[in-house]
Amino acid sequence: MSPFLRFSTINKSFGGIHALRDVSLEIEGGVIVGLVGENGAGKSTLMNVLGGVLEPDSGEIHIEGTSYAPQSPRDATRWGVAFIHQELNLFTNLTVAENLFIDGFPTLPGLPFVDRRRVRRETEDALHSVQLEIAPGTRVETLSPGQRQLIEIVKALRRDARLIVFDEPTTSLTSKETEKLFGIIRGLKAAGKTIIFISHILNDVEELADFIVVLRDGQVQGHGPIGEFPINRMISLMVGRDIRNLYPERSAHDPGPVLLSVEKVSQPGIVRDIDLVVRSGEIVGVFGLMGSGRTELARIIFGLDPQRSGQIRLKDRTLSPGQIRERIEAGMAFVTEERREEGLVMDLSVQSNLVLVTLRSFLTRFGGLTKPGLIAMESEKIVEQLRIKTAGAGTTPVKSLSGGNQQKTVIGKWLLSRPDILILDEPTRGVDVGAKYEVHAIVQKLAENGAGVLMISSELDELIGTADRIVVMSRGELTGEFPRDSYEKELILAAAFRQSVVMSEETGAGGAV
Amino acid sequence: MITRNKVYNFALNQTTLLLFAALFVIFGSLAPRFLSPSSFQGILYASSTLGIMAVGITLVLLTGGIDLSLGSNMYLTGVFGHLLLNVVEVPVWIAIPGALMVGLAYGALNAVLVTRLKIVPFVATLGTLLMGRGLGLVITRSISIDFPDSLTGLRNVAFLGIRLPVMVMLAVMLLFHFVLTRTQFGRQMYAVGNNGEAAAKAGLRTTRIVAGAYVLCGLLASLAGVVAMTRLGRFNPNFAAGDELFAIAAAVLGGASLFGGIGVILPGTLLGALMIPMVRSGLVFVGVDIYRERMVMFAIVFLAVFIDSIRKEQMEKRERRTIMKVDVEGESR
Numbered sequence A: 001m002s003p004f005l006r007f008s009t010i011n012k013s014f015g016g017i018h019a020l021r022d023v024s025l026e027i028e029g030g031v032i033v034g035l036v037g038e039n040g041a042g043k044s045t046l047m048n049v050l051g052g053v054l055e056p057d058s059g060e061i062h063i064e065g066t067s068y069a070p071q072s073p074r075d076a077t078r079w080g081v082a083f084i085h086q087e088l089n090l091f092t093n094l095t096v097a098e099n100l101f102i103d104g105f106p107t108l109p110g111l112p113f114v115d116r117r118r119v120r121r122e123t124e125d126a127l128h129s130v131q132l133e134i135a136p137g138t139r140v141e142t143l144s145p146g147q148r149q150l151i152e153i154v155k156a157l158r159r160d161a162r163l164i165v166f167d168e169p170t171t172s173l174t175s176k177e178t179e180k181l182f183g184i185i186r187g188l189k190a191a192g193k194t195i196i197f198i199s200h201i202l203n204d205v206e207e208l209a210d211f212i213v214v215l216r217d218g219q220v221q222g223h224g225p226i227g228e229f230p231i232n233r234m235i236s237l238m239v240g241r242d243i244r245n246l247y248p249e250r251s252a253h254d255p256g257p258v259l260l261s262v263e264k265v266s267q268p269g270i271v272r273d274i275d276l277v278v279r280s281g282e283i284v285g286v287f288g289l290m291g292s293g294r295t296e297l298a299r300i301i302f303g304l305d306p307q308r309s310g311q312i313r314l315k316d317r318t319l320s321p322g323q324i325r326e327r328i329e330a331g332m333a334f335v336t337e338e339r340r341e342e343g344l345v346m347d348l349s350v351q352s353n354l355v356l357v358t359l360r361s362f363l364t365r366f367g368g369l370t371k372p373g374l375i376a377m378e379s380e381k382i383v384e385q386l387r388i389k390t391a392g393a394g395t396t397p398v399k400s401l402s403g404g405n406q407q408k409t410v411i412g413k414w415l416l417s418r419p420d421i422l423i424l425d426e427p428t429r430g431v432d433v434g435a436k437y438e439v440h441a442i443v444q445k446l447a448e449n450g451a452g453v454l455m456i457s458s459e460l461d462e463l464i465g466t467a468d469r470i471v472v473m474s475r476g477e478l479t480g481e482f483p484r485d486s487y488e489k490e491l492i493l494a495a496a497f498r499q500s501v502v503m504s505e506e507t508g509a510g511g512a513v
Numbered sequence B: 001m002i003t004r005n006k007v008y009n010f011a012l013n014q015t016t017l018l019l020f021a022a023l024f025v026i027f028g029s030l031a032p033r034f035l036s037p038s039s040f041q042g043i044l045y046a047s048s049t050l051g052i053m054a055v056g057i058t059l060v061l062l063t064g065g066i067d068l069s070l071g072s073n074m075y076l077t078g079v080f081g082h083l084l085l086n087v088v089e090v091p092v093w094i095a096i097p098g099a100l101m102v103g104l105a106y107g108a109l110n111a112v113l114v115t116r117l118k119i120v121p122f123v124a125t126l127g128t129l130l131m132g133r134g135l136g137l138v139i140t141r142s143i144s145i146d147f148p149d150s151l152t153g154l155r156n157v158a159f160l161g162i163r164l165p166v167m168v169m170l171a172v173m174l175l176f177h178f179v180l181t182r183t184q185f186g187r188q189m190y191a192v193g194n195n196g197e198a199a200a201k202a203g204l205r206t207t208r209i210v211a212g213a214y215v216l217c218g219l220l221a222s223l224a225g226v227v228a229m230t231r232l233g234r235f236n237p238n239f240a241a242g243d244e245l246f247a248i249a250a251a252v253l254g255g256a257s258l259f260g261g262i263g264v265i266l267p268g269t270l271l272g273a274l275m276i277p278m279v280r281s282g283l284v285f286v287g288v289d290i291y292r293e294r295m296v297m298f299a300i301v302f303l304a305v306f307i308d309s310i311r312k313e314q315m316e317k318r319e320r321r322t323i324m325k326v327d328v329e330g331e332s333r
């Protein structure tokens, strides 16, 4: 019998880059396949070929023995292939219901008009099936990233697909939402669907998948049942060498003078009475659940969002609220969480993006001309260190990079500015294991040279591995502080969950305050 | 509690209404005659051509494009109307649909340039703007033309006191209001304008949708041309030249965004289309020198575009926000 899905010698190139080389693969029906690989390995490209977004240069796909060559996403849908893309593809100006039905509205009998009642009802049902309490008429622009991601998933599921591809679906989900998603995925498997799940969080892959496929440089490096692929084997196949530690060694040492001090900073509804210092040479981790106010705090510190009261000082200078330029000039840098939207100029080259903030340091003394040689050299260094995969940093527009490589570019941009205070918001989300290590290594080097680092993450292991001190946020307040010698996972988590855990146990009603 | 922020947001979101009300109050208090019924009727009548054009422009703006060729389209429609009525001498009820074919073809040409040849809309329609007028001038040898009474008589047809040009405008607006709010095609135009790439990935026929907007815009432009011919009775080589800018201004004043994906016909484009003749006649009532009129007009257009870009910025900011309240609920559910 032929397998459910078969790729035979698929090739795909983009200009100079061979994104897929002779990919041949067989996948059984009714299983969850974990697809892993470094940033730029070709995972999304392979799935885009499967989903009719891209046409392969050569090769064939068969579904249940029948030749399948989708010309468009529409074709793929007709074949029962659903695709949840790495980036969100919702229309923010439309309602949730309209987003679900945009490719085919039911109409009133005999009229060209949309049957709004039916759309509303079916949307309610679909949302209900994943326990999402959102009104169908809500505009997508008002939803949180996690809610949007779930809508995207509901949208794909509504089509009654046989094969569902999830390309890094958990990057903007809270831990609760992630659990919910895993429940949904398992339910789909139980209903006989085949799932392809792409993620850089290998623990998630291990937890969920039955079968593993590892890609490297557009080639299949290995595939087989999950039992044969413990995480360290996945990693060594992914990066082509052994990685002993996930994070560079961090030893205890004495921090220098205070660089950044945040005093009693409040903004109603966002954060309350935040007191925080970051010293020279210190890496301070900020742990908190999504929505605990950590991103908001970082944005306030960087002057992107307003603050009602309190003071922020950098070295001995009091920063005025909302003055971003002042901060950059004083040596502050901020790697945002929403890197694609906030951090990049998509049509410019990797190199131009890298030197965007530091352009001034590349100007000749007279006349303000740039020094192209120096720019090329410095950006080449970063490209190499972070292993940004690109056909040529000087020419490749950032928008043609893989998702993870785009992220690395943003990080690189700020690293290049050699900041005194570096704020990182989820710096390694969507970044592969090898590059994760590099990011942390560079951050440590900055700290060694006297910079102070504030690193936000929702991966506790990552913070425990790399931070000198961890502060915990919950509901807009600091709820705990842990020096390196007293890291204890349970305690840190308890501080992060503080209110919600206690409340939900006591009231049994979901703990809304 | 009413905060400054809320007032600000309200002002941003209700710009059209606020501007409309402001013009009303200003001109009304400066020149009480401005508020007379006959003045309103005049404004309504004067807005009919512009209103129809603005509907077409709104469709194109929704998809994230622009059409600069409306005036030339109208001119060429007039030229063919003249050939049919004055040279071939067919009856009006054949000449009008015949002339409208010009608009259809014009729109189709724009659509091909934009969607097939992938020329930037601004450049493509600037090209057809020059080409269309050029072709018209070659045919007419740039003489002025009078239309027969069989056509111009139509402007006096009225029903319940509403004259035919106004009726045509209102019918067009009503029709396209329903197309945009109630049909799949309409909703998909909003989707394409919001995120073209995502629309393609969702399996929408984006090329057809965008092409449809240009074709409809072309058709509506020539309908506006017919209405203008009916109203004016004669036309010269400058007929409708530059009017597309006022149509774009009307659409933007009505809340349509130059960045795509935002805009409504009712009440938006209607109010926008009323505002322009309102300012014109208001200035006359107030006694402003007609040479200053243009400056005032452009100040208003500039204001509209300025507000549009502020609104866009605000929206992007809002989109990024993960408001604590929302997420707190998410966590505790």
Ligand SMILES: Nc1ncnc2c1ncn2[C@@H]1O[C@H](COP(=O)(O)OP(=O)(O)OP(=O)(O)O)[C@@H](O)[C@H]1O
Pocket (backbone or CB within 6 Å): A014, A015, A017, A019, A037, A038, A039, A040, A041, A042, A043, A044, A045, A046, A086, A389, A390, A400, A401, A402, A403, A404, A405, A430
């Ligand atoms: N449209 C495009 N134009 C040019 N190059 C492209 C394009 N799409 C992908 N590539 C290149 O193909 C390679 C594979 O990219 P792909 O997006 O498949 O990686 P990925 O495995 O999904 O990585 P990530 O984990 O970062 O999402 C990358 O080097 C990328 O730069």
Ligand SMILES: [Mg+2]
Pocket (backbone or CB within 6 Å): A043, A044, A045, A086, A167, A402, A403, A404
């Ligand atoms: Mg990818």
